[in-house]
Amino acid sequence: TRYAIAYFEGLLKKYGASRERKTQLRTFDVVTAQKVAVANQKLYVNYQDGFVGYGLKKDEKAVEVTSCSDLDDIIAIRRDGTFMVTRIAEKTFMGKDILLAGVYNKNDDRLVYNMVYLDGASGISFAKRFLVSGITRDKVYDLTKGTKGTKVLYLTANPNSETELVAVQLSDKAPARVKQFDFDFAELAIKGKGSMGNIVTKQQIKKITQKSVGDSTLGGREVFFDSVVARLNHAGHGRYLGAFDTDDTILVVYKDGSYELNAPDLNKRFDLANIVLLRKLEAETVLSAVYVDGESKTYYIKRFKIETSTFGKRFLFISESKGSKLLAATAFAEPAVEVTL
Structure with missing residues (x-):
């Protein structure tokens, strides 16, 4: 053991100069099997024939x-x-006429589905907002009354429980005098997958289109933001950035004098x-x-x-001259700097 230690110390003394470590020591966050394999596949859907994989x-x-x-x-x-939830495979038959397919996360309590469906027995169209939870794999569940002739007229998946304003156009044969009106999903409470929903109209619907989110x-x-692992999270680790709604954005300022906008993506490592x-x-x-111009050596604020x-695109906000350098940057409302000559 002493010989081995002395040997490596000799190598370090003889060859170690000007060969400092180039790798970085960084603490890693907890790794789960699913996170390791996040981006190794692409999910494809054959909506008509009902295959997913x-x-x-x-x-x-x-x-x-x-x-x-x-x-x-x-x-x-x-x-x-x-609908049905199953383990992903190379090719799985999940029933013909698929309207919507995607990755299912049982712990996601923010993903809300907005749906309008026609009840086959009564001819009445209902709207509902619902979460999908408490499911058993490979079991078929019904989101409607289950009557013959029932069909979904409108369906969206909203990752942060966004509401929608949609335009409902009635059939030309409908006896109603007003054949187009708006329906706001914000008026509906979020319920379970088995809820019946609220009546939209008793008239025949021709088309439903989204007007706004x-x-x-x-x-x-x-x-x-957890600076230890350089990632965003919802678990309360690190510095609090705020409550983020649908269109909110992360601002990142870099040492090279550029800034970048990002969505609050938990998978991104900064x-x-x-x-x-x-x-x-x-x-x-x-x-x-505050920055210095590389050509004139002048300091600017x-x-x-x-x-x-x-x-995902960087925008330079200091001089493009070679040698220009960002000295300080802040978003404080009333910033102050101390200048030493």
């Missing part, structure tokens, strides 16, 4: 819908108002070593910066509002 790339009728892992569960809702009815979701500022972007946010809206 990651092995349908060569199926001409299949459409890529999202990224997934081979450990995920998937959900498929059909036109007749029934509203805010989350469950309120903004609290987001935290480049913490090169970040000066990370916070929620508010409508009144003003960014203040600037204050500005973020006017771009593109996600």
Whole structure:
């Protein structure tokens, strides 16, 4: 043992100069099997024939819908108002006439479905907002009354419980004098998957189209930034950034004098070593910066509002001259700096 230690100490003394560590020591967050396999597959859906899986790339009728892992569960809702959750596979038959399919997370209590369906027995159209929880894999559930001739007329999945305003157009044969009106899903309470829903109309519906997406009815979701693992989270780890609603944005300012806008994506790992500022972007946010121009060696102070809206693209806000450097940046309402000559 002494010989081995002395040998490596000799190597370090002889060859170690100017060969400092180039890798970084970083604490890793808790790794689960599903997170490790997050992006290794693509989920495809053949809506017409009813097949779902990651092995349908060569199926001409299949459409890529999202990224997934081979450990995920998937959900498929059909036109007749029934749905099923199953373990993802290369190719799985989940019933013909699929309207919506995606990855299913049993712990997601924010994903809300907005739906309008026609009851086959009465001819009445109902609207409902619902969560999907407490399910058994490979069991068929019914989201409607289950009567013959029932069909779903409108269906969306809303990851942060967003509401919608839709335009309902009645059939030309409908006796109603007004044949088009708006329906606001915000007027409905979020209930379980087995709820019947509220009456939209007793007339025959020709078409339903989305007019606008509203805010989350469950309120903004609290987001935290954990600097240890450089990720966002909802679990309360790290610095509190605020409650994020549908259109809210993360502002990141980098040491090179650029800024970037991001959605509050929990899977994104931020480049913490090169970040000066990370916070929620508010409508009144003003960014203040001090930088030196590389060509003239002049020091400048600037204050500005973020006017771009593109996600994932950096925008330089200091001089492009070689050698220019950002010295300080803040989003405080009344910032102050101390200058030492």
